Amino acid sequence: MATLAKELNDKVNGPVSAALLAGGIGSAALGLITLAYEINDKSAFAKSMAWNKGVGGLSGKSGWAIIIFFVSWLILHFVWKDKDTNFSRISTIAIVLLFVGLLGTFPPFWDLFR
Amino acid sequence: MVMNSRELWTVIHGMVFGFIFLLGFSGALYMIYSMKPELLTADGVKKTASGAKVYLWLLAASVWGAVITGAWIVYPWYRAVPPEGTIDLTRFPKFLLLASEDTAKWHEFGMEWKEHVAFLAPIAATVVAFVVTYYGPLLAKKVGERRAVMIFFIVAFIATAIAGMFGAFITKSAAVR
Numbered sequence: 001m002a003t004l005a006k007e008l009n010d011k012v013n014g015p016v017s018a019a020l021l022a023g024g025i026g027s028a029a030l031g032l033i034t035l036a037y038e039i040n041d042k043s044a045f046a047k048s049m050a051w052n053k054g055v056g057g058l059s060g061k062s063g064w065a066i067i068i069f070f071v072s073w074l075i076l077h078f079v080w081k082d083k084d085t086n087f088s089r090i091s092t093i094a095i096v097l098l099f100v101g102l103l104g105t106f107p108p109f110w111d112l113f114r
Numbered sequence: 115m116v117m118n119s120r121e122l123w124t125v126i127h128g129m130v131f132g133f134i135f136l137l138g139f140s141g142a143l144y145m146i147y148s149m150k151p152e153l154l155t156a157d158g159v160k161k162t163a164s165g166a167k168v169y170l171w172l173l174a175a176s177v178w179g180a181v182i183t184g185a186w187i188v189y190p191w192y193r194a195v196p197p198e199g200t201i202d203l204t205r206f207p208k209f210l211l212l213a214s215e216d217t218a219k220w221h222e223f224g225m226e227w228k229e230h231v232a233f234l235a236p237i238a239a240t241v242v243a244f245v246v247t248y249y250g251p252l253l254a255k256k257v258g259e260r261r262a263v264m265i266f267f268i269v270a271f272i273a274t275a276i277a278g279m280f281g282a283f284i285t286k287s288a289a290v291r
Contacts, residue, residue, distance in 0.1 A: 010252075011248070011249065011252055013256075013259065015244075015248055016245050016248060016249070016259055019241045019244045019245055019248075020241055020245070020262055020266070022241070023237050023238055023240070023241035023266060026237045027234050027237055027238070030230065030233055030234065030237075034230050052186075052190075054189075054190030054193075054194075055185055055186060055189055055190055056193060058185055058189065058229055058230070059185070059186075061230065062181070062185060062230075062233045065233055065237070066233070066237070069237050087258055087259065087262075088258060091258065091259075091262040094262070094266075095262065095265055095266075098234070098238065098265075098266065098269055099269075101234050102231065102234065102269065102272075102273075105227065105230035105231040105233075105234065106227060106231070107222070107223050107226045107227050108223075
């Protein structure tokens with residue numbers, strides 16, 4: 001454990017917070033975009049999600065979620081890479097956002113708004 | 115035992131990529147869980163961390179493979195619109211399912227849930243692989259970080275399990291042929 005203890009102070013938690021929060025943001029984006037689409041799949045917003053005819057609206061919904069995940073990760077990593085953050089608060093927010101994603105992709109939840 | 119190309123891609127999507135993640139999940143989760151000073155020696159933590167990094171990136175790549183092949187290769191075949199007047203819908207799985215009240219929910223609930231929730235898995239799995247790679251053996255002393263990573267990984271598994279389960283059931287009723 002002496003070797004481990006020596007390495008303990010060498011790494012800030014900023015990059016980890018960035019990754020977790022970006023994961024939460026990407027997940028929530030998927031959930032919210034999906035919910036918005038399913039509330040009215042004839043809307044201009046829904047039609048704009050059909051990036052590919054074969055895949056349909058899923059192409060834009062998933063595409064945006066993945067873009068938002070990686071872009072937010074890039075930004076947050078750049079901002080926090082050399083910092084120690086309030087990991088407890090950030091990870092809690094990230095996990096809540098992850099569950100927003102789970103909820104937003106659950107079909108019976110869409111029915112509450114349709 | 116001959117499979118056509120569509121059936122082969124469906125197998126690659128679910129029974130190769132999806133399966134690798136579902137089968138590999140519990141071992142990887144235990145590796146993360148076991149990275150504790152009270153369970154492993156310093157050498158043990160280092161070896162576990164080293165193995166976990168490779169393992170988790172392979173699992174993340176596998177689940178990305180599953181969603182990409184699923185959404186961009188198999189799904190267009192699944193949702194293809196039959197020409198007007200088509201009676202035999204076996205080559206149009208979505209419309210085959212919707213044609214009967216007995217099977218419509220497999221699409222309206224099963225596929226609709228599966229196609230969306232699945233994308234949470236590669237996002238969460240990638241985050242997990244990164245965090246374990248970044249900290250390496252240090253993760254043994256990071257209780258909060260380890261817990262957060264396990265939660266993310268479990269959510270990735272839940273998402274994959276939902277997608278895999280409904281994929282299997284839908285294939286039983288209306289396979290992509």
